Amino acid sequence: MTEGFLWLTIAFYGAGFISYVISRNGSRRTMRRVSTYLLILALILHTIVLTLRMMETGHAPIARRFETLLFFSWSIAVLNTILLFRYRLRTTEVLTIPVILLALLLAAFSDAGIYRLPLVLNTWWFEIHVVTSFFAYALFTLAAAAGAIYLFKEKKGASTELGIYQNITYRSILWGFTFFSGSMLLGAIWGYLAWGSYWLWESKSAASLLLWFYYVGVLHTRMLKEWRGKTVSVLAIVGFGLVMFTYLGVSIFLKSTHGM
Amino acid sequence: MKNIWKFFTSTRLAVGLTLLITIDVLIGTILLSSSSKALGTIDRKVFFDWLFGAGLNNLAASWWIFLLLALLVLFALNTVVCTVDSISVMLRSGRGAARIKSRRILSQAIHLGFIIGLLGHLVSSTSGFRTMNNRLLEGDSIPVPQSSELSLRLNKLDVAFTNRGDMLRMDAYLSLLRDKKVVRDKVVRLNEPLLYQGNAVYITHHGKTPESMKFKISGKGAQEIIKIKFHKGSVTSNRGYTFKMGRLISDFARDNKGEAYSASKKLQNPALEVKIYKGEKFLVSGWLLLKNPDKTPLAFDGLKLVFSGLDYKPYAVLTINKDPGTVIVLSGSLIFIISLILLLFVKGEAMELVRRQT
Numbered sequence A: 001m002t003e004g005f006l007w008l009t010i011a012f013y014g015a016g017f018i019s020y021v022i023s024r025n026g027s028r029r030t031m032r033r034v035s036t037y038l039l040i041l042a043l044i045l046h047t048i049v050l051t052l053r054m055m056e057t058g059h060a061p062i063a064r065r066f067e068t069l070l071f072f073s074w075s076i077a078v079l080n081t082i083l084l085f086r087y088r089l090r091t092t093e094v095l096t097i098p099v100i101l102l103a104l105l106l107a108a109f110s111d112a113g114i115y116r117l118p119l120v121l122n123t124w125w126f127e128i129h130v131v132t133s134f135f136a137y138a139l140f141t142l143a144a145a146a147g148a149i150y151l152f153k154e155k156k157g158a159s160t161e162l163g164i165y166q167n168i169t170y171r172s173i174l175w176g177f178t179f180f181s182g183s184m185l186l187g188a189i190w191g192y193l194a195w196g197s198y199w200l201w202e203s204k205s206a207a208s209l210l211l212w213f214y215y216v217g218v219l220h221t222r223m224l225k226e227w228r229g230k231t232v233s234v235l236a237i238v239g240f241g242l243v244m245f246t247y248l249g250v251s252i253f254l255k256s257t258h259g260m
Numbered sequence B: 001m002k003n004i005w006k007f008f009t010s011t012r013l014a015v016g017l018t019l020l021i022t023i024d025v026l027i028g029t030i031l032l033s034s035s036s037k038a039l040g041t042i043d044r045k046v047f048f049d050w051l052f053g054a055g056l057n058n059l060a061a062s063w064w065i066f067l068l069l070a071l072l073v074l075f076a077l078n079t080v081v082c083t084v085d086s087i088s089v090m091l092r093s094g095r096g097a098a099r100i101k102s103r104r105i106l107s108q109a110i111h112l113g114f115i116i117g118l119l120g121h122l123v124s125s126t127s128g129f130r131t132m133n134n135r136l137l138e139g140d141s142i143p144v145p146q147s148s149e150l151s152l153r154l155n156k157l158d159v160a161f162t163n164r165g166d167m168l169r170m171d172a173y174l175s176l177l178r179d180k181k182v183v184r185d186k187v188v189r190l191n192e193p194l195l196y197q198g199n200a201v202y203i204t205h206h207g208k209t210p211e212s213m214k215f216k217i218s219g220k221g222a223q224e225i226i227k228i229k230f231h232k233g234s235v236t237s238n239r240g241y242t243f244k245m246g247r248l249i250s251d252f253a254r255d256n257k258g259e260a261y262s263a264s265k266k267l268q269n270p271a272l273e274v275k276i277y278k279g280e281k282f283l284v285s286g287w288l289l290l291k292n293p294d295k296t297p298l299a300f301d302g303l304k305l306v307f308s309g310l311d312y313k314p315y316a317v318l319t320i321n322k323d324p325g326t327v328i329v330l331s332g333s334l335i336f337i338i339s340l341i342l343l344l345f346v347k348g349e350a351m352e353l354v355r356r357q358t
């Protein structure tokens, strides 16, 4: 049943995305409203998929790649919804919804088998450690999307809106960095309780460390006038690449004891 | 001196260093996975012990850690100098809106948290100890490493599996003793170590090891089971007979004089020699074939001794660590994260993800 709902979710995000893109060419208000409803419905379906999965497995949907892909894309969709309702801002969806769709398609072709959770993962530390890290990834994704739109608009000569995108980039990085630091602290506490050390030298932890330092650097570029704007936007996009490396690259291409 | 100070107040330096650290650790991430042989032992020891031992001998795989160390030293100096500089500017100017002030204070608290955390990590990397594979049999005790008075006793081990072989629980009922008096009882399981005065005890796996050989004595209308522990080698039964283990032969055979010998090195036909005494008086000795126990009972005093298998005893494998830096790292991290969260909220409009459109 989860699989059926998953494909339905993909269909709704796809339809919502297409109608949004159409509505941007000219001011077609009805079409824009349709796209809003479609995307909200997609998020509701997405939440149902996660809930079903939780009921099937008996744990938070964050333990295997299939589940983390669902959760990562869900975090981005939640963020989009916050932007929509609180700030009436949708432009970043042009880039974030394709990321959601890609993640969901990847999930649809991943192993969705149900496995017993290894004993060591059976703790709240693990759950909040992973949940906070995926919210951070989602915020870094949003930062990259805003960065790309900034570069695009700058090239087209628009100047009035540039400030908005710069703000989104900077602030979602600050929020993302906070979530990510929290996640690393929670992971460290869990590691201390589970393995006897708050830090282990293995590739997933190392990748998280590099991501953390990278965003420390990006946060400080704002202090330098000449690096604001273009440089920060480029760094945010490169950051998304590093997020993907940390999240998927390490477990797909490298050996890590960290799993997922 | 002034120039050096100025050099380290540079934000450009800070950003440059973070980018260098990023690239260095990116390479490290790949090396950690591709050189698992050279780097695989890194977490077994206190960090600097490893780094200046095995690390130096495997520079092809560990060079990036040395580079990281150097970059971190520069970055830490950079952060300290920036923080001191900002605080002195703040104290001198003393003016400015409350919101800007609290933002500045929080930024500096974030820097301070990082420095404290890093110092704690330095302590962790140089002091304390790590020990793995401490095997503790049920009922036995072992001393806590580097402590003259503390010891650990395993009272009970409770391990259970599902039908499919997945582990359901691995609970070690441990007592921590100081000079033979219990100071702490704790069920140690995954994610739940025993923590005591900086010592941390973890269970990593479990097993069973043969502890004694069991024998059945029958005859004269009664039956008795006796166990000879390997480390003792003898036991006295309720009826006053003493049984002693003799030689052990892997592939039992007898030569033409009737002498026992081993026909090969293989464990093909293992046999144990048992000697039986009544009080001080030797009664009889004989060979028991361990794979065919019923065929070779040993008769004595109208009774019969038959080998009836091994007795196993469960054991827990423990990791025992002490890391005095942990508390400092935790304190720094908490200062860091709490200030960071507060910063999101005192920054006024920055607590919003986006500037609100009016």
Ligand code: HEM
Pocket (backbone or CB within 6 Å): A174, A216, A219, A220, A223, B008, B009, B010, B011, B012, B014, B075, B078, B079, B080, B082, B083, B086, B103, B104, B107, B108, B110, B111, B114, B340, B343
């Ligand atoms: C690991 C080390 C560091 C971390 C985690 C860190 C983190 C932060 C964070 C989260 C902020 C707040 C950002 C904001 O308000 O938007 C900040 C502000 C700042 N940091 Fe750092 N930083 C570090 C090292 C440095 C270094 C080496 C310098 C020196 C160049 C520096 C200079 C500053 C300055 C000038 C501010 C702005 C303070 C203000 O608002 O008045 N930081 N830092």
